[in-house]
Amino acid sequence: MGGKIGLLKRSRRYLIPLILVLVVLGSAKVFGWPWSTDMMEQPSIKPYELPLPYPLYSISTDGTIVGIGPRQGFEGITQNPVNPTEASLQNGQRLFINFCAPCHGPQGKGDGPVIKKGFYPVDLTAPGTQARTDGYIFAYIQYGGIVMMPSYRESISSHQAWEVVNYVRKLQGKLSTKEETNQ
């Protein structure tokens, strides 16, 4: 009997340190220590990391190209398969303003706000780009640049990319005859 009370008294001495230890450990669990990186080390895709490629033999549900074939396969296409109707050109313009104008400028002249911060300017209305095939411009949107332009395959479907190509042709002043024949 006396032994039990003695044990209780002795263990009291350890009670406060024990509570302190529990509080410290508990707060570590809730707030995390600076060296705890569990939340950072996830299988998710980090900024500037390339997205995972589609699994082999994936089949598209909406007709977009899922596999990445060689870009040269597209560069030979001389005729845009999408008719530059007014509605389609409006889509092309909207996409161009959202995705391309930051670098290439709203008129494609290579004077977008990003360029003013020191990025390499590319005028899409210059004779060099005017002479490119429709497929070459399409491939640029789908695959990205050879030097540093990003790929827009994740945000712009292949149909939309052809609409952007038509809009680029419009900015180049090369669409007028096509537009009339197709409407």
Ligand code: HEC
């Ligand atoms: C982050 C800036 C940036 C954005 C946004 C951007 N581009 Fe580019 N673009 C470049 C740079 C830089 C080059 C040239 C170097 C290279 O190949 O990366 C280029 C090159 C091109 C070329 C090749 C021109 C030629 O004659 O060889 C085309 C076509 C083009 N871009 C179209 C587009 C279109 C269409 C969009 C929107 C979907 C777009 N770009 C968005 C920076 C950009």
